[in-house]
Amino acid sequence: MTLKLHNYFRSSTSTRLRAALNLKGLAYEYVPVHLPERAHHADAFATLNPQRLVPALELDDGTVLIQSLAIMEWLDEAYPDRPLLPADPRARARVRALGQMVALEIHPINNLRVLTYLETTLGADAAAKTAWIHHWVDTTFAPLEAMLSQSPQTGTFCHGDTPGYADCCLYAQMWNNRRFGVDMAPYPTISRIFTALDALPEFADAAPAQQPDAI
Numbered sequence: 337m338t339l340k341l342h343n344y345f346r347s348s349t350s351t352r353l354r355a356a357l358n359l360k361g362l363a364y365e366y367v368p369v370h371l372p373e374r375a376h377h378a379d380a381f382a383t384l385n386p387q388r389l390v391p392a393l394e395l396d397d398g399t400v401l402i403q404s405l406a407i408m409e410w411l412d413e414a415y416p417d418r419p420l421l422p423a424d425p426r427a428r429a430r431v432r433a434l435g436q437m438v439a440l441e442i443h444p445i446n447n448l449r450v451l452t453y454l455e456t457t458l459g460a461d462a463a464a465k466t467a468w469i470h471h472w473v474d475t476t477f478a479p480l481e482a483m484l485s486q487s488p489q490t491g492t493f494c495h496g497d498t499p500g501y502a503d504c505c506l507y508a509q510m511w512n513n514r515r516f517g518v519d520m521a522p523y524p525t526i527s528r529i530f531t532a533l534d535a536l537p538e539f540a541d542a543a544p545a546q547q548p549d550a551i
Contacts (some may be wrong), residue, residue, distance in 0.1 A: 339364035340394040342384060344371045345547035346515075348443055349404040350391045351508035354542035356408045359499065360415050364393075368549035371448055405439055408501055420501040431495045434483065434502035438509045441476045446512065469516045473509075477523050485525040492532050499533060507533045511544050 341357070341364045343350035357364055369376050369390050376388045385392040385402045393401040401407045412420050421428045444450070446469050454460040454468060484490045494502035510530045513520065520527050533539040544550060 338396040340367055341365065341391055342367045342369050342381070342394065343391040344369050344376075345544045345550045346511075347371065347390050348447075348508035348512050349389075349439075351511060351542055351544060352439070352504040353391050353393070353404045353407055354547075355504040355507055355539050356411055356420055356501070358538035358542055359420065359504070360411055360418055362411075362415065366548055367394075368547075370549065405436070408504065420504070422495060422500070427489070427495065430487075430489060431500060431502045434480065434494050435505040437476050437480050438502075438505040442472055442509060445472050466516055469512075470518055473513060473518050474522075477518075477526060481523045481526055484529070490525070490529075493529055499536065499539070503529065503533055503539075506530065507539050507542070 339357070339362060341350075341353070343353070343366070345368070369381060371390070376385075376390060381392075382388055384394065384400050387402060389402070391402075391404055391407070393407050395401070401410055408420055421431055451465050451469075454465055460468070484494060489495055491497040493499045494506060506526065507530060510526075534543070540546065
């Protein structure tokens with residue numbers, strides 16, 4: 337199957353999906369969508385994704401899949417080799433919870449459209465936006481660090497010694513943290529996991545700076 341990934345190099349949702357595709361060993365065509373230039377608001381992109389958000393994964397039969405977490409679940413169903421989620425139901429619930437703490441608690445209120453609204457509508461300056469980002473990262477990273485550091489199920493990665501769903505979410509968020517100068521000293525377990533992930537080519541190749549549209 338030919339896969340075409342419409343995404344943006346710095347989008348954390350795009351980064352997590354690139355990592356997932358790489359873990360699956362799936363090749364894809366990289367189609368850049370420049371968010372600061374509002375390319376996602378163009379009519380042509382809206383026909384792919386009426387939400388006008390990235391990423392969107394276009395299949396060779398014309399099907400377009402949206403929402404990175406949903407696409408990652410589809411990847412496990414369509415390509416069961418190298419699963420992103422463990423087989424045990426309780427373990428799957430744990431991994432989903434870890435990943436969704438990042439993807440559903442941090443990302444939605446720290447993404448580009450929220451930051452743009454803070455600036456253009458509410459008058460937030462750069463310092464206020466950075467403080468907003470740090471607050472919402474820390475609000476979730478504190479319990480996430482506790483969960484990871486205290487659980488015997490945590491291994492080299494978020495769950496055991498094989499990277500998957502939660503690691504894709506965490507890895508992508510860490511690049512946002514670096515961009516906005518989040519202090520990672522309170523989160524040694526998260527930092528250790530990120531370092532281990534970044535040493536893997538599947539993750540390193542998904543990093544924002546490695547993408548063809550990186551600026």
